Amino acid sequence: MLRTALATLLSHWRRHPGQLVTLLAGLALATALWSGVQAINAEARSSYAEAAAALGQDRLARLVAPDGGPVPLAEHVALRRAGHAVSPVISGELRDGAARLRLFGLDLLTAPPDAGGPALGGEGIDLAAFFTAPGVLLMSPATQAGPLPPDLPPVLVRDGIPPGVAYTDIGTAARLLGQADPSFLLVAPDQPAHLPPLAEATGLRLVPPGDDSGVARLTDSFHLNLTAFGLLSFAVGLFIVHAAIGLAFEQRRATMRTLRALGLPLRTLLLAFGLELAALAILAGLAGLALGYAIAAALMPGVAGTLRGLYGAEVAGGLSFDPRWALAGLAMTLAGAGLAGAQALRRTARLPILAPAQPRAWAQASARAMRLQAAAAGVLAAAALGLALWGGSLVTGFATLAALLLGAALALPALLGLSLRLAARGARGALAEWLFADTRQQLPGLSLALMALLLALAANIGVSTMVGSFRGTFLGWLDQRLAAELYLTATDVDEAARLQAWLAPRAEAVLPIVRAEATLAGRLGAVYGQADHATFRENWPLIAAEAGAWDRLAAGAGVLVNEQLFRFGDLALGEPLRLAPGLTLPVVGVYSDYGNPMAQAIVTLPVFAATWPEVAATRFALRVPPDQAAALATALREDFGLPADAVVNQAQIKRFSLEVFEQTFRVTGALNILTLGVAAVALLTSLTTLAGLRLPQLAPVWALGLTRGRLAVLELLRSVVLAALTFALALPVGLVLAWVLLAVVNVEAFGWRLPMQLFPADWLRLLALALIAALLAAALPALRLWRMAPTTLLKVFAHER
Amino acid sequence: MNARILLAALWLAAGPAGAQGFAGLGTAAEGFAIPERPAAFAFPADHGAHPAYRIEWWYLTATLTGPDGTDYGAQWTLFRSALAPRPAAGWEATQLWMGHAGLTTPAAHYSAERLARGGIGQAGAEAEPFEAWIDDWAMVSTAAGGADALDALRVTARGDGFAYDLALRATGPLIFHGEGGYSVKSPEGQASYYYSQPFYDVAGTLELPGGAVPVTGTAWLDREWSSQPLSETQEGWDWVSLQFEDGARLMGFTLRARGGADFTAATWIAPDGTTTAYPDGALTMTPLAETQVAGRTVPTEWRIALPAQGVDIVTLPLNPQSWMDVSVSYWEGPIRFAGSHAGRGYLEMTGYD
Structure with missing residues (x-):
């Protein structure tokens, strides 16, 4: 009896194929947008998890320098010679235009097993080649597909390495990054029993496992945004489904009355209705999943660009199929179809056997x-x-x-x-x-x-x-912010000194740009040293400032913070902010700093130099009459011999910033x-x-x-x-x-x-x-x-x- | 990453030719220096590292006795392995270091390992003042000025469940194996530079799970370096150092070859330090009993004969389970022997896989 009832109900669609297409399309579209967004979120989250687990950061404590700079190599060796099981890592980023690669240089001889570094041995890696120059880089296939900075050592492809990251020997990383001191030390979970606690043995800061990876927290809002959009699309799709199901119900009133009059029990009729709905939902859901996957795959590079631009989070541009989001999407479709069909089912249940079989133009809203x-x-x-x-x-x-x-x-x-x-x-x-x-x-x-x-x-x-x-x-x-005409990068301190001497008669002002990593109000951030110059006083807009903010900054009696730090740190003007051990200054002003996820603070150059004497200026902003900027840039390249990419003009930076911005909202x-x-x-x-x-x-x-x-x-x-x-x-x-x-x-x-x-x-x-x-x-x-x-x-x- | 697998791979397959011989010692020596005859040593420089050679070690074994007469054995070894013959410092250095420490009691055997790269100061061997170290393990000269640096040493190491701190004082001269320190290792002529200080008196402390144990005894330090000491067909060795009750010493080894053409050598050391080197075949080592150790069958009782000196003895291990459970694992432990002579010594057996 069920079969007959079902066949009768389904015959409706044969006579109204257009309606069937509408219903299926509505459901499929709703599913597609929802599951596409979910697929994007899942992909991004798995990238964060991979990054968070990189080098066992989720399981291993680390030792870092209190000022956020590198750990002196002698400090590492002293800890080893005292018997502590610590392992050095040199990490940093190689950049060339848009190509970026984060290097993790490990010392595999001391790395704890939990570090999850590359499994060498028996994998066709020539160990002597790995340990000796030019070295070997290990990266995932997606990272290898590029773009990559030029002049890299030979690359070996391995799965399971986070996107945008290469693992290599610490010696290779030291050479490529020009850094001899470890960026941080990994701490093995089991330390020898007889030793004093690490916290007492060293002045380095012990960071517990899983601390301050931060990316997942930072990007939460972005994914919530996407989810909200997905849900909105799903809701809109359900309106379509509701309309189509309602129509089909109205048009089949006569059929249903006849079936009931012929003796079909109400329960069987409802069952047939439910089965029909479920079958349609599954069919449309599967189509929607395929469509959703296609949408997600098309949007993924944009999303990856957004996350990189806004949060500095590395996410693979490709998409892998995860059955979990597929199942979740299908469940949403079934639930949505059920919701949309509930009214029709309820009306069917209340339908008197001998109700007028005339279709009404929807139930009149009273x-x-x-x-x-x-x-x-x-x-x-x-x-x-x-x-x-x-x-x-x-x-x-x-x-x-x-x-x-x-x-x-x-x-x-x-x-x-x-x-x-x-x-x-x-x-x-x-x-x-x-x-x-x-x-x-x-x-x-x-x-x-x-x-x-x-x-x-x-x-x-x-x-x-x-x-x-x-x-x-x-x-x-x-x-306003990019007021200087030219921006320069010297390769080392010597070149920076020669550059300053060379520029002295040629530019109106040579303003050093120096930065040090620091923990500001509990967040990882950076402190910049800034020269006291009209360039900043006249051009930098302050959102909020105490009277004479610039003068107090120049006198070393105050600090400027960016809006992000001001809001997240719940700071107030005049409140003291700790910048480094022994350096606490009151906040005298707040500047806007769009597009930067990090906390940031500015102190005057002499204060910076006294606090971070090891940081030497290799980047400079140049003030020259605008009409002479191009000639000076050429002279810097041809007469002084700076590489072409070490001289950047204002327009180039603006173009780059704008590209990042456009990328950010492409998905939206x-x-x-x-x-x-x-x-x-x-x-x-x-x-x-x-x-x-x-x-x-x-x-x-x-x-x-x-x-x-x-x-x-x-x-x-x-x-x-x-x-x-x-x-x-x-x-x-x-x-x-x-x-x-x-x-x-x-x-x-x-x-x-x-x-x-x-x-x-x-x-x-x-x-x-x-x-x-x-x-x-x-x-x-x-x-x-x-x-x-x-x-x-x-x-x-x-x-x- | 499993550092052990890495290290085994490093030491076993250091060259493109793949695993050959124990710990990669049977591989070709491209670009490395080769020991040459006649051996000429210059001290104190030769107590330090020889980075132009592929492999080198500072190898100390001590037979010890506690206040209650219990026998103990201690081992302290620092291996150096070069990935390339070129000199370099800092992170570019091509030297890898491996430390092994062992402590044997009648009931237990402890072993530990440390790994380090050269160039940054985490491990190394300096001739003057003499110190060989890796992490917090060290072998430091305490000799007075003018004396040989190895005349007095302090040796420390620790691992899971054990530690030791030993003071060593030499009662005899350095001795040189083979032809004045040029020690031939195969019929084809592979050789190493090899000298020893076999005359140490020891006093020190062992830290064991049951508490500290003061000990006294004797010790033997081997210094050896080469670039290709094993023939390609040799797969391991059985080595003994023996201290006879009359003050004489004997070093002997068998290099086991696939196909049975074993190679033996021995050095007889009179109580005054005069040596007699014996060529291939003079010494015989015959396994008498085997023990299941770490899933392997290892001969732990030996009959050792050197007819030229009237030596015919049988050795018994203090603990047949003296297995060094490290990246490149082997058997190493104290022994006692009886027969024509009686005394104590150390037995090392490699290549039982």
């Missing part, structure tokens, strides 16, 4: 339901406001966004109804009045699709406003477009659904003399008007969304707050897009109406009972 929705919208709006005012964390930031969007979506039908009623008052003539009344009558059927459109439009406005504000601020800030842009596309499909589905059901309403108008062509044009017009009204509501919602992103989410995620800028031209473009989408969605049903045989319309009267 005034009461509308009021309920509006009340819920009000509650959500209040919640959003409360969360925005008193939340103050990343999670509450996203909760604000969710409440705001959901509230706006729920309020949409009531607001549209209100606008149409107001518009109808101004209507003149029977046709216009009918048009408004008919549109209002259609609202319940279209409301879900319009909600989807609202969500997509609001998200689009919000995100593009945020990105635009960010971009504008960032560009202005770059112009792509997801935005995809969401809008899904909303357009939802509208198409709903309109197609309604087109079939509305014949009884259209036939009398046609009989009264309106041509099918006029009717079709009116259908298009109606769709455009509804889309325009939805856009009008989406605009303020989108702007509030942008404000929450800029003032709450960004501050939590990145540590900087940006002034909001408005981009009306973008809104117009988006409005045009929305109207085109509405036209396209209405085009097919309108075309059908226009070509409809008059007999079809006549039949409406014949069938009327």
Whole structure:
């Protein structure tokens, strides 16, 4: 009996293949966007885990120099000769343009087994070659695919090495990085029993395992962002599914009544319905997974670029298949289909056996339901406001966004109804009045699709406003911050000294750039030494400053901190900040530092030199009259003999920074477009659904003399008007969304707050897009109406009972 | 990464030819210096390292006795292995160092290992003042000015469950094996430079899980360096150092070859330090009983005969399980012997895999 019932139900799809395609496409799209985002997140997280486990950082303690610099080699040897089981590592980055490679040079003779270094021996690695110049680099296939810096030793490919990382012998790393002192020491878990604790034996700082890898924490917000987008897409996709399932239910009312009248038990009917839904969900889910994988693979290089640019996190640009996200995606599809089909199932369960078999144009939303929705919208709006005012964390930031969007979506039908009623008052003539009344009558059927459109439009406005504000601020800030005309890098201290002497008569000012790693307010960061010069006083914008901040900085009586450090460290102006052992200065000013994930502080050059005497300046900013910059750059290369890449002009740095920026938001842009596309499909589905059901309403108008062509044009017009009204509501919602992103989410995620800028031209473009989408969605049903045989319309009267 | 596997690979397969002979000693010597006749030593310089040669060691064995008459044995070894013959300092250095320490009691055998690269000061061997060290293990000269640096030494090492601190004082001169220190190792003529200080009196302390044990006894230091001491067919050796009750000493070894053409050599050392070197065949070493040690079958009782000196003895180990469980594992432990002569000594057996 079940088989017969199932066959009968399924025959519907054979007669309505278009509907089947819509249903499957909706489910597949929802699954695709959701699982694509999940795949990206999973890939990135596994990269972080690999990086965190690199050299057993998650299991091994480390010894680092208190000032963040290298550990003196003599200190390492002294610890070994005292019997401590420590192993040196020289790590650093090789850069050449965009090509970057992080080197970990290990001493395999002393490395603890937990260090997880390369397993040598029996793997075809010539050990003498590994230990002696030029050495051997081990890296993963993805890293080897490049781009890599030039002039590397021979490369051996091994799996399981984090992306962007090469393992090598410590001697090879020392040679390539020009650094003889270990960057840090790994501490074996088992130390000889008779020795004093390491903390007492050395002045080095003991970092417990798993401490301050930080990347996962830093990037959490980015992934939460992606997840939110994925969830939004999924929700929009579910609107499509809901519409398609609802339509199929309405159209099969007669079939179901007949089946029940023939004696099919209600339970079997429900089972058949459920099975049908599950089968469709699995089919669409699998297609969606494939599509999601394709989307993720296409977006992954952009995501990798974003993570590298914003957080310095290395993530492989490729994508590996993980059955876990596939299963999770499929489960989401099934759950979503169940949610979307629940209403239809409930109605089936309540269907009286001898109910009128006539399809109704959706259940008419009663005034009461509308009021309920509006009340819920009000509650959500209040919640959003409360969360925005008193939340103050990343999670509450996203909760604000969710409440705001959901509230706006729920309020949409009531607001549209209100606008149409107001518009109808101004209507003149029977046709216009009918048009408004008919549109209002259609609202319940279209409301879900319009909600989807609202969500997509609001998200689009919000995100593009945020990105635009960010971009504008960032560009202005770059112009101010990169005030010097030329930036130089010397290869060593000797060359730096000769360079300074050579430049003295040729440049207005030669400003050294020196930095030392430091722990600032508990976060890993850097301290810069800065010369007291008008370049900085005149150009560097301070967000907040005490009176005479620059003078106090120059006098060595204060420190400037970047906005990230100021916010995360919960600092206040005037509060003392510890920069190094024996160096604590009050915060006298805060500068914005977009695009930098690290904490940063600036002290005046003499203070820096006294605290970190071992750090010598090899980088310089040059002030010259702008029209002489090019000539000086040429002279530096040709007369002084600096390598071409050691002289960089302002424009090059700006271009590079901008590239990083554009890369950062490429993914956001792509997801935005995809969401809008899904909303357009939802509208198409709903309109197609309604087109079939509305014949009884259209036939009398046609009989009264309106041509099918006029009717079709009116259908298009109606769709455009509804889309325009939805856009009008989406605009303020989108702007509030942008404000929450800029003032709450960004501050939590990145540590900087940006002034909001408005981009009306973008809104117009988006409005045009929305109207085109509405036209396209209405085009097919309108075309059908226009070509409809008059007999079809006549039949409406014949069938009327 | 498993440092042990690495090290075994390093020492066993140091050259492209792959594993040949024990600890890679049977591989070709591209670019390294080769021992030549006649051997000419210059002290104190030759107590230090010879980086132009591929392999070298400072090898001390001590037969000790506790206050209750219990026998003990201690071993302290520093190996040097060069990856390339070129001299270099810092991280570029091509010298690898391996330390082994052993401590044998009748009931237990402890062993430990340390690894280090040369060039940075973590391990090395300096001639003047004499010190050979790796991490916190050291063999340091305590000799008075004017005396040979090896006349008095302090030797320390520690590992899991044990430690020792020994003071050594020589009662006789350095002696030279083979032709004045040129020691032939195969019929094909492979050789090493080889001298010893076999006349140490020892006093010191052993740290054992049960507590500190004061000990006295004798010790024997071997110094040897070469670039290719084994023939390619030789797969290991059995080596003994024997102290007779009358004050004479005997060093003897058999280099076992695949196919049975074993090579033997011996040095008879009179109580005054005069030596007699014996060529291949003069000494015979015959296994009498085997023991299962660390999954291997190892001969632990031997009959040793040197008819030219009227020696015909049978050796018994203090602890048949004296297995050095390190990267390149081998048997090394104190023995007692009886027969034509009685006394104590040390037995080392390599290449039983």
